[in-house]
Amino acid sequence: MTKTISRATQIFTSFLLTSLLTSQALSASGAEKSPATLSLFEPTYRNVIDRQGTPQSYKSYDKYHNQQFNPFFDLGAWHGFLLPKEEQDYASFTGPMVIAQEYGLFIARKLEQLAITDVVSKKVYRFADAKVNNYTRPGALIQHYEFSDIKVELSLHFVNQRSALVKTEIVNKTKQSKKLQLAWHGQLLENWSPDKKIKAQFDNWQVALTAQSNTVEFRFPQLRSTWHMMTSNSSAYQIQRSIKSDTKLNQELSQYQSETSVTLAPAAKLAIFTSHSYVHSENEMAQVTEQLAEIFTEPNQYILASQQRWQNYLHKGLKADNTAKEQHIALKAIETLNGNWRSPAGAIQHNMVSPSVTARWFNGAWAWDTWKHAYAMASFNPEIAKDNIRAMFDYQILADDSLRAQDAGMVIDAIFYNKDSARGGDGGNWNERNSKPPLASWAVWQVYQETGDLAFIEAMYPKLVAYHLWWYRNRDHNGNGLVEYGATKHRLHNNAQEQITFSVSYHQQPTLNLSACKQGKPWHYQCAGMSSYQQVLDLGGYIELDIAAQHAAGWESGMDNAARFGFISDEQLQAYANKHYQGDLDKSRADWQVNFFANKGDKGQLLGYSINQESVELNSYLAQEKHLLAKMALVLDKTKQAQTFTEQAKLLAQQINQCFFDEKTGFYYDRKIFDNQESSSAHCAGELLINRGRGPEGWSPLFAGIATAEQAKRVVQIMMSEQEFNTLVPLGTASLTNPAYDGDIYWRGRVWLDQVYFGLVALKNYGYDAQAKQLMNKLLNNAQGLAEQSSIRENYHPETGAEQGATNFSWSAAHLYMLYRELQ
Numbered sequence: 001m002t003k004t005i006s007r008a009t010q011i012f013t014s015f016l017l018t019s020l021l022t023s024q025a026l027s028a029s030g031a032e033k034s035p036a037t038l039s040l041f042e043p044t045y046r047n048v049i050d051r052q053g054t055p056q057s058y059k060s061y062d063k064y065h066n067q068q069f070n071p072f073f074d075l076g077a078w079h080g081f082l083l084p085k086e087e088q089d090y091a092s093f094t095g096p097m098v099i100a101q102e103y104g105l106f107i108a109r110k111l112e113q114l115a116i117t118d119v120v121s122k123k124v125y126r127f128a129d130a131k132v133n134n135y136t137r138p139g140a141l142i143q144h145y146e147f148s149d150i151k152v153e154l155s156l157h158f159v160n161q162r163s164a165l166v167k168t169e170i171v172n173k174t175k176q177s178k179k180l181q182l183a184w185h186g187q188l189l190e191n192w193s194p195d196k197k198i199k200a201q202f203d204n205w206q207v208a209l210t211a212q213s214n215t216v217e218f219r220f221p222q223l224r225s226t227w228h229m230m231t232s233n234s235s236a237y238q239i240q241r242s243i244k245s246d247t248k249l250n251q252e253l254s255q256y257q258s259e260t261s262v263t264l265a266p267a268a269k270l271a272i273f274t275s276h277s278y279v280h281s282e283n284e285m286a287q288v289t290e291q292l293a294e295i296f297t298e299p300n301q302y303i304l305a306s307q308q309r310w311q312n313y314l315h316k317g318l319k320a321d322n323t324a325k326e327q328h329i330a331l332k333a334i335e336t337l338n339g340n341w342r343s344p345a346g347a348i349q350h351n352m353v354s355p356s357v358t359a360r361w362f363n364g365a366w367a368w369d370t371w372k373h374a375y376a377m378a379s380f381n382p383e384i385a386k387d388n389i390r391a392m393f394d395y396q397i398l399a400d401d402s403l404r405a406q407d408a409g410m411v412i413d414a415i416f417y418n419k420d421s422a423r424g425g426d427g428g429n430w431n432e433r434n435s436k437p438p439l440a441s442w443a444v445w446q447v448y449q450e451t452g453d454l455a456f457i458e459a460m461y462p463k464l465v466a467y468h469l470w471w472y473r474n475r476d477h478n479g480n481g482l483v484e485y486g487a488t489k490h491r492l493h494n495n496a497q498e499q500i501t502f503s504v505s506y507h508q509q510p511t512l513n514l515s516a517c518k519q520g521k522p523w524h525y526q527c528a529g530m531s532s533y534q535q536v537l538d539l540g541g542y543i544e545l546d547i548a549a550q551h552a553a554g555w556e557s558g559m560d561n562a563a564r565f566g567f568i569s570d571e572q573l574q575a576y577a578n579k580h581y582q583g584d585l586d587k588s589r590a591d592w593q594v595n596f597f598a599n600k601g602d603k604g605q606l607l608g609y610s611i612n613q614e615s616v617e618l619n620s621y622l623a624q625e626k627h628l629l630a631k632m633a634l635v636l637d638k639t640k641q642a643q644t645f646t647e648q649a650k651l652l653a654q655q656i657n658q659c660f661f662d663e664k665t666g667f668y669y670d671r672k673i674f675d676n677q678e679s680s681s682a683h684c685a686g687e688l689l690i691n692r693g694r695g696p697e698g699w700s701p702l703f704a705g706i707a708t709a710e711q712a713k714r715v716v717q718i719m720m721s722e723q724e725f726n727t728l729v730p731l732g733t734a735s736l737t738n739p740a741y742d743g744d745i746y747w748r749g750r751v752w753l754d755q756v757y758f759g760l761v762a763l764k765n766y767g768y769d770a771q772a773k774q775l776m777n778k779l780l781n782n783a784q785g786l787a788e789q790s791s792i793r794e795n796y797h798p799e800t801g802a803e804q805g806a807t808n809f810s811w812s813a814a815h816l817y818m819l820y821r822e823l824q
């Protein structure tokens with residue numbers, strides 16, 4: 001842990017020095033006054049995201065399991081704050097929310113609220129009676145309170161990866177001295193959820209409070225609740241002030257109050273600084289203590305560094321000639337991506353950007369989320385873009401891996417603070433059941449395009465090649481060069497005998513002999529083996545069939561429950577049966593059933609599983625990756641490798657256009673294949689999965705630039721059809737004609753902004769600029785909240801524009817920012 005935090009310290013120091021030097025350079029040159037320079041103090045940049053809130057419980061979720069508010073996080077910290085919404089909370093930054101290793105939880109309504117009393121007149125300053133001006137600006141939370149005789153300003157900036165600094169400035173507006181009593185108080189929340197006390201949720205919950213002359217510390221008990229909250233016995237929240245005070249503690253209520261007195265001369269100004277630090281361990285606390293000792297010697301310099309860091313983000317990230325709405329959305333995207341940045345902690349060895357700090361399950365790093373975040377951040381926060389990529393490759397599987405050497409080269413799906421039990425940890429979110437679509441080279445090349453960092457290419461190139469080759473070794477069942485999504489060899493996919501596992505349920509005892517299966521409740525069976533699975537498919541008549549590898553294959557595609565992987569509701573399946581098979585459900589199921597192939601190594605060892613369909617967009621991504629690897633090889637003077645990748649890319653593009661495009665319907669589809677080596681390895685063997693409808697995978701060859709002009713023309717016609725994808729918010733994850741379409745289902749209708757971006761780039765690649773602009777305007781105008789103060793959402797309803805899914809969602813932010821940079 002010490003090594004990890006030391007790296008975090010180095011990165012922070014680099015940020016600080018860079019910010020200070022840049023600030024001095026701008027000041028010396030007068031550049032900060034240039035009309036072309038975008039200033040973070042610009043009033044139009046205030047309150048881009050609504051960050052007000054009044055936490056009442058550790059977790060208070062909406063229907064999508066998001067925390068209700070949008071706290072301000074920055075600089076990779078694991079805690080964040082809100083502006084007060086209610087008058088009774090004025091002069092405090094409400095919250096904070098802390099990320100208890102893997103879960104974002106509000107620990108207080110307010111943890112440091114200022115109260116001021118005139119010692120002579122006994123006047124109590126009621127902040128609600130003042131002239132109030134509270135707002136956010138890029139990189140800061142600000143509160144202004146003006147009375148007839150004093151003025152109070154509170155500002156909050158993050159100054160290292162574990163600490164925020166609150167500056168409290170009090171101005172005496174009168175010509176007489178003023179003696180003021182200052183008091184601060186705070187208390188942890190008692191409620192775990194709106195209807196449950198935290199001590200009822202966790203029997204051993206007891207926070208220890210300690211205080212010294214200028215510090216208050218909350219030490220949390222060790223808690224290992226895999227799906228709710230995870231702390232160590234040295235997890236702590238510390239408040240430290242630049243002024244000494246007397247503090248009283250109430251251990252039972254987790255409450256404190258600190259008091260001191262100050263005298264302000266006429267027209268004098270007093271600044272008090274308070275640090276708020278959240279740490280996971282003693283090592284982190286030691287690092288923070290050392291850093292704070294330096295910060296408190298020159299606190300204003302650290303605030304200046306924070307301001308200049310954000311000024312640099314705006315300078316690099318925004319364009320001065322865009323409309324106010326476009327600037328608003330772009331800045332919202334930058335704030336979202338930086339807000340989801342987490343610095344190294346636990347098993348996370350490099351800075352990473354999580355999908356969402358406010359969504360319950362999303363405080364880790366996923367592979368293809370990471371590639372998207374890095375691509376977008378390369379222009380305005382390039383060092384974090386690089387680290388984000390490194391964080392995932394830290395866990396690239398090596399040939400000598402103790403758990404899955406057969407997956408050498410693979411980048412796993414998701415990493416978190418805690419590894420899973422197979423890796424010696426106790427986390428539940430760490431995932432090695434699958435990988436994610438191969439967009440890593442796409443992100444790495446973009447970082448190079450933005451930074452010119454050849455050393456980064458040199459370091460990443462062999463890792464990218466190993467990952468690229470993994471797909472062909474572990475996911476090309478018939479060896480024909482067209483790859484399938486699938487699942488790894490894993491305890492949740494197969495038993496100890498390496499037989500694939502599944503469950504099946506019937507209304508009554510089946511005629512099939514399932515004596516080898518374990519029966520649970522009546523007519524519900526846990527089974528193993530490909531032959532058993534095939535018999536169940538052949539017999540039909542089941543009411544539910546679930547195979548874990550199907551979920552993993554969907555996850556590996558990133559389109560978790562897409563129609564093309566056989567996911568369809570019971571009602572939709574019946575409607576499909578009524579339309580095509582006179583209501584025969586068994587015949588209908590046959591069109592939607594999936595099968596799996598066991599992929600074996602040279603020595604017959606199990607490598608993993610492929611779903612029985614070759615994927616059009618997976619292979620399009622791989623064709624694009626071959627082009628990018630060729631470019632990297634050239635800049636590294638690896639001419640022969642560049643030539644090989646270029647030739648492979650050309651051949652693969654031809655295969656994709658011949659094997660995945662349907663001339664009759666004018667669209668690209670996945671291709672179903674069969675477990676017969678001779679026939680399946682033949683050119684374009686199997687059958688196109690047209691019956692499972694159209695999805696965004698159909699424009700992936702256009703995104704990769706490998707479709708012919710005529711094929712592209714026909715795909716664009718479907719994309720632009722109002723009966724297919726051109727909805728109120730366009731380019732959803734299933735067309736309106738898809739049998740499994742539902743605008744409320746994750747990957748069967750909702751609009752995901754990565755797929756919109758891929759689609760608009762696809763249009764632009766083939767000269768359909770006007771159509772791309774038209775669809776982009778529909779997105780920006782009709783997706784609810786984008787142009788207002790709502791957070792950026794995970795997805796949007798295609799027909800109503802309603803917000804859906806996670807709040808403060810990074811990859812939506814990333815792709816909105818890409819659209820701003822590339823298509824505006």
